[in-house]
Amino acid sequence: MLEKHEIKEWFRHTYITCLEEQAQRRSEAKKKSYKAAAASTSTPSPPPPHQIPPPIRSSPLLHRLRRPPPASDPLLLGVSILGRVSVSWGRRRSGHREGIKKLRIAVGQRDASALTTAHFMGEEAPEFRVESVALESKDCLQNAIDIGDKTYVISRSDDPKSSITIKILDKLTRTWVVPTVLGAPPNPTSSHSVVLVNNEKILIIEKGVPLKDSIWFLEVDTPFVKQQSKIKGTVVVAWSKGVIGEGQKPVVISGPSGVGKGTLIAKLMKEYPSKFGFSVSHTTRAPREKEIDGVHYHFTERSKIEEEISEGKFLEFAHVHGNVYGTSIEAVESVTDEGKRCILDIDVQGARSVRASSLEAIFIFVCPPSFEELEKRLRARGTETEEQIQKRLRNARAELDQSNSPGLFDHLLVNDDLEACYENLKKLLSLYDDHEDSNDSFIKDGKETACYSILSKTNSEILLQSETNEAEKGTTNLLSLDLSSLSGGAPGRTRGLKISPVN
Numbered sequence: 231m232l233e234k235h236e237i238k239e240w241f242r243h244t245y246i247t248c249l250e251e252q253a254q255r256r257s258e259a260k261k262k263s264y265k266a267a268a269a270s271t272s273t274p275s276p277p278p279p280h281q282i283p284p285p286i287r288s289s290p291l292l293h294r295l296r297r298p299p300p301a302s303d304p305l306l307l308g309v310s311i312l313g314r315v316s317v318s319w320g321r322r323r324s325g326h327r328e329g330i331k332k333l334r335i336a337v338g339q340r341d342a343s344a345l346t347t348a349h350f351m352g353e354e355a356p357e358f359r360v361e362s363v364a365l366e367s368k369d370c371l372q373n374a375i376d377i378g379d380k381t382y383v384i385s386r387s388d389d390p391k392s393s394i395t396i397k398i399l400d401k402l403t404r405t406w407v408v409p410t411v412l413g414a415p416p417n418p419t420s421s422h423s424v425v426l427v428n429n430e431k432i433l434i435i436e437k438g439v440p441l442k443d444s445i446w447f448l449e450v451d452t453p454f455v456k457q458q459s460k461i462k463g464t465v466v467v468a469w470s471k472g473v474i475g476e477g478q479k480p481v482v483i484s485g486p487s488g489v490g491k492g493t494l495i496a497k498l499m500k501e502y503p504s505k506f507g508f509s510v511s512h513t514t515r516a517p518r519e520k521e522i523d524g525v526h527y528h529f530t531e532r533s534k535i536e537e538e539i540s541e542g543k544f545l546e547f548a549h550v551h552g553n554v555y556g557t558s559i560e561a562v563e564s565v566t567d568e569g570k571r572c573i574l575d576i577d578v579q580g581a582r583s584v585r586a587s588s589l590e591a592i593f594i595f596v597c598p599p600s601f602e603e604l605e606k607r608l609r610a611r612g613t614e615t616e617e618q619i620q621k622r623l624r625n626a627r628a629e630l631d632q633s634n635s636p637g638l639f640d641h642l643l644v645n646d647d648l649e650a651c652y653e654n655l656k657k658l659l660s661l662y663d664d665h666e667d668s669n670d671s672f673i674k675d676g677k678e679t680a681c682y683s684i685l686s687k688t689n690s691e692i693l694l695q696s697e698t699n700e701a702e703k704g705t706t707n708l709l710s711l712d713l714s715s716l717s718g719g720a721p722g723r724t725r726g727l728k729i730s731p732v733n
């Protein structure tokens with residue numbers, strides 16, 4: 231009896247070999263047509279019809295699966311393949327349909343062929359083509375998604391504690407690449423369902439977690455991924471969690487040391503503890519007397535923060551007053567995930583980086599009434615040595631100069647009288663719409679685990695079907711996931727998802 235993992239291995243091997251063969255056939259066909267074009271002396275004309283390679287639409291996969299698996303004993307087992315299937319009927323292709331289908335491969339006796347049939351709309355399909363393949367069994371899931379010349383293989387190991395791994399097959403060079411994976415991947419679950427959104431990203435629906443935590447994007451060719459690929463000189467892919475609705479824009483507060491940023495933020499958090507959350511930065515500077523690790527900052531070593539920055543875990547970082555400071559993606563998104571509005575206290579360089587990132591935020595610069603007053607407050611705070619105060623004052627001049635950089639800050643607040651400044655800050659923040667996306671609220675707060683798989687997809691809408699009887703729980707069996715107004719994305723969250731029940 232073959233073990234399940236051997237079957238999986240065999241299937242993966244046959245599927246990948248099919249892909250490789252397709253790639254080779256394509257490249258040979260291309261070469262032929264180039265040769266034909268080079269041979270023609272007069273003005274180039276399209277190749278005669280017999281030189282145009284036939285489209286590869288019939289079923290190399292089906293063909294391949296008729297090969298016996300590498301068994302030494304009789305074996306078993308039904309294995310499901312979930313794939314986008316294109317089906318044609320009859321010799322003249324009188325019918326043609328496309329859709330996501332589950333196919334069943336029943337593997338027979340040792341020297342019997344693997345039997346594969348595709349049923350579509352109740353009919354057995356004589357030909358079919360599979361674009362995305364998932365091999366599902368009780369303890370493993372593996373998906374292959376084709377994008378251009380590459381096949382992305384997304385695997386979940388049998389160990390429920392280990393997370394998803396990504397491998398890429400370059401079909402032209404026929405080599406495997408293990409990419410650098412940026413961002414936090416989904417938490418381990420037992421299975422998922424996958425579909426290609428567009429050539430830039432793949433959508434993954436995790437099963438067995440609350441619906442609001444189940445939507446993930448694997449970015450494979452977005453501007454962020456391209457930029458990181460260039461920087462790192464490796465193939466890069468990046469995770470981004472999908473957020474239902476827009477959420478509220480985070481607030482970036484900058485200003486020179488001693489101007490009163492921390493004081494203003496502390497007042498806001500005290501008055502509205504359930505509305506605002508503080509983005510706890512990482513820093514290499516030493517803690518001050520009353521500062522608590524994990525509350526005011528994550529105090530860290532330089533080598534550690536540098537390593538994490540290179541792993542893509544930071545939204546921004548900067549060298550400030552001789553130390554490294556940085557905002558991790560987690561710091562911002564854990565606040566957003568709690569449904570709170572995130573406040574970032576970062577320097578002007580950091581504000582610039584956030585402006586350039588995919589995080590849409592409101593940028594506020596806090597100015598002192600005068601330079602003398604700033605120096606007075608810094609000294610009165612009594613947390614720095616004289617040398618450190620001098621350094622902060624030098625940097626303050628540069629920061630004040632940059633506060634007027636066009637397009638950087640949305641608002642300037644002068645912190646003269648503390649109470650007056652705080653009132654102005656509150657006015658500023660309430661200027662922005664606080665509304666929730668009401669049609670998503672039935673899902674947003676849900677803590678119930680869900681098991682949805684992808685049923686169909688158009689350019690902007692994906693239908694999800696429940697695998698359990700959601701009707702019993704008072705929820706819905708069929709959901710529409712509207713992708714038409716996505717924003718953000720890696721290294722942070724992908725926002726703007728809309729979910730509604732389908733009657």
Ligand SMILES: Nc1nc2c(ncn2[C@@H]2O[C@H](COP(=O)(O)OP(=O)(O)O)[C@@H](O)[C@H]2O)c(=O)[nH]1
Nearest residue numbers: 487488511547548550555556557575576577580
């Ligand atoms: N770029 C960036 N700057 C930060 C971050 N956290 C704090 N800062 C800035 O670093 C500077 C020094 O902060 P800190 O050492 O707490 O001194 P303080 O501003 O005088 O209280 C301030 O301008 C902060 O806004 C961060 O995560 N990223």
Ligand SMILES: Nc1ncnc2c1ncn2[C@@H]1O[C@H](COP(=O)(O)OP(=O)(O)O)[C@@H](O)[C@H]1O
Nearest residue numbers: 487488489490491492493607611645646647648
């Ligand atoms: N409007 C204000 N008037 C007088 N003192 C202030 C005012 N705002 C803040 N302070 C004081 O100035 C010092 C620096 O403020 P802090 O919030 O630590 O600044 P920052 O976080 O910008 O470095 C603190 O001792 C604080 O109590």
